[in-house]
Amino acid sequence: MGAERTPVIAGNWKMNGLKQDGLALARDVAAGAGAYRCEFVVCPPATLLAAASEVLVGSGVHLGAQDCHAEPDGAHTGDISAAMLVDAGCSHAILGHSERRADHGEDDATVLAKATAALAAGLTAIVCVGETEAERDAGQALDVVAAQVAGSVPENATAANTIVAYEPVWAIGSGRTPTPSEIQAVHAHIRSAIAGRLDGGAAAAMRLLYGGSMKPGNAAELLAIEDVDGGLIGGASLKAEDFLAIAQSCP
Ligand code: 13P
Secondary structure (H helix, E strand, O other): OOOOOOOEEEEEOOOOOOHHHHHHHHHHHHHHHOOOOOEEEEEOOHHHHHHHHHHHOOOOOEEEEOOOEOOOOOOOOOOOEHHHHHHOOOOEEEEOOHHHHHHOOOOHHHHHHHHHHHHHOOOEEEEEEOOOHHHHHOOOHHHHHHHHHHHHOOOOOOOOOEEEEEOOHHHOOOOOOOOHHHHHHHHHHHHHHHHHHOOHHHHHHOOEEEOOOOOHHHHHHHHOOOOOOEEEEOHHHOOHHHHHHHHHOOO
């Protein structure tokens, strides 16, 4: 982790959390967060965003959504615009998570449009990239993530308004992770792809998160990797104790 980049510990709750347990989790994270030097983001399901924003007031913990629509308003039944997320108290939004790319057929152009809308509304975009197991086995991991960065990170992205998360699809929820040297190789490649798309200064300062089976037991090793600037955590973000224990491992 570069000393000049403040680490980000972000929790993607996915489709988990009803009012009682979800808000208790947000409250516990808020209560514990002050003790750490990293930035925290929690991304509950859309149904809990407005209430979670009340719980997080004054804690310094940022609130993120898990998606947004590319259009500002209109006839898009069931969808939520970036401005609506801001209105509900969000400062961040995850875009292009592999589960949305797979479940909802989101391609790079869709993710780019959503990320562009998020930035226009003043949100920080957390843009996700990552290869499938077949792509890794075929030796294509670096090419796949570079193409996803080129296709999904907006041209007006900066280190202040955009975070990129590397989440190998095969590591999500599986208990398996790439080796530290494999992760470093991908993160360094992502940083150079960002330098190619934006500029070297933005690339050097942008936070790159690792996601995929990060937990208290492996966080110290993963967060010590040079170009890993934090984590995007799924399963282990659902218990405040585990989520905060990961933050404890930030160097
Ligand atoms: P897990 O931490 O459960 O592997 O999920 C990672 C993820 O998809 C975060 O967005």
